[in-house]
Amino acid sequence: MRPFLIAPSILSADFARLGEDVDAVLKAGADVVHFDVMDNHYVPNLTIGPMVCQALRDYGVTADIDVHLMVKPVDRIIPDFAKAGATIITFHPEASEHVDRSLQLIKESGCKAGLVFNPGTPLHYLDHVMDKLDVILLMSVNPGFGGQSFIPSTLDKLRQVRKLINDSGFDIRLEVDGGVKVDNIAEIAAAGADMFVAGSAIFSQPDYKTVIDEMRSELAS
Ligand code: DX5
Ligand code: ZN
Secondary structure (H helix, E strand, C coil): CCCEEEEHHHHHHHHHHHHHHHHHHHCCCCCCCEEEEEEEECCCCCCHHHHHHHHHHHCCCCEEEEEECCCCCCHHHHHHHHHCCEEEEEECHHHHHHHHHHHHHHHHCCCEEEEECCCCHHHHHHHCCHHHHHHEEEEEECCCCCCCCCCCCHHHHHHHHHHHHHHCCCCCCCCCCCCCCCHHHHHHHCCCCEEEEEEEEHCCCHHHHHHHHHHHHHHHH
């Protein structure tokens, strides 16, 4: 497996001073910026769009930006995010009319592509598209809000997807999102994840470096 990636969710960052806060978390050792896009339609919350992604690029953020689309419809916002500097774009397959087309659109826009599975979403959406995926993201909470508790059945689902990825031979990241903390990250990694989104666990702490270092030492144990 490739090196573990820690991706702070900026949903829990200080939106009034987002550039500084993203800078701080990257300087503290984060690998990737996780960017949660909510539309108050597919999920019951409303967040940020391509203009804010572009603003982070203009501010000088050079790290990969992992755009997690919790929107419906999916396709029309993809090119805008690609132009605004997204590196990875993931979406929920049940929110897209044509999953294969949405994946192709992301690739044609020059970004890495991924599918996101809610705790109750079946894995059959993976059946015919593994060759088009750079990332599979398993939600370990129901999407819409930060600060929720990790749903334990995600561990079994992670083990299933890790096996699917290994059996496929494709180079696909296995990302997990929701309720990831210092005290459960090792168990989540043992189940097969290699990319960890953490929002409240990092941004609620006064010192981001301490918590990221603690996560890395858990991952190394
Ligand atoms: C939830 C979002 C998550 C969320 C994670 O819908 O996709 O990225 O911000 O937050 P925590 O780590 O606080 O569960
Ligand atoms: Zn997310």
